[in-house]
Amino acid sequence: MTDKIREQLTDLYLSVKVRKTEEINEINNEIINNEREGLKKIPLIDIINYIQNSIDTLVEIRAFEKYEQKLQQDEENKNYINKEDPNDYNGLQLYEGMLIEAEKNIRNHIRVSCLL
Numbered sequence: 565m566t567d568k569i570r571e572q573l574t575d576l577y578l579s580v581k582v583r584k585t586e587e588i589n590e591i592n593n594e595i596i597n598n599e600r601e602g603l604k605k606i607p608l609i610d611i612i613n614y615i616q617n618s619i620d621t622l623v624e625i626r627a628f629e630k631y632e633q634k635l636q637q638d639e640e641n642k643n644y645i646n647k648e649d650p651n652d653y654n655g656l657q658l659y660e661g662m663l664i665e666a667e668k669n670i671r672n673h674i675r676v677s678c679l680l
Contacts, residue, residue: 566608569608570604570608570611572673573608573611573612573615573674574600574603574604574611576615576670576673577603577611577614577615577618578596578599578600578603580615580618580619580622581614581618582618582621582622582625612674615670616670619666619667619670620663622666623662623663623666626662627662630662
C-alpha cells in the first residue's frame with residue numbers, strides 16, 4: 565500500500581513540478597525515470613512538501629498572470645487601479661479562491677490515492 569501511495573505522490577509531484585522553459589523543452593522519459601528513482605529515496609512527507617511548494621508557486625504565477633490581465637483590461641477600459649499595489653482587494657480575493665481550489669484538488673487526489 566505504501567509503495568502505491570509513494571508512486572502516486574511521485575507522479576503527482578512530477579506533474580506539478582515547476583520547471584524552467586529550457587528543462588521542459590529537453591525533458592524525456594529517461595529524465596523523468598531518473599527523477600522518479602531519486603524520489604524513491606526521499607521520505608513521503610518531503611514529497612508532499614515538494615508538491616505543496618510546487619502548487620504554491622503555480623498558484624502565485626497564475627494569480628500574477630490574472631493580475632496582469634486585470635491591469636491590461638482596466639487600462640483598455642480606462643478604469644485605472646493602483647499598479648504599485650499588487651495586493652489590491654480584488655487580487656487577494658482571486659488569489660485566495662485559486663489557492664483554496666488547488667488545495668481542495670490535492671486533498672481529493674491524496675484521498676483517492678489512499679483508497680487504491
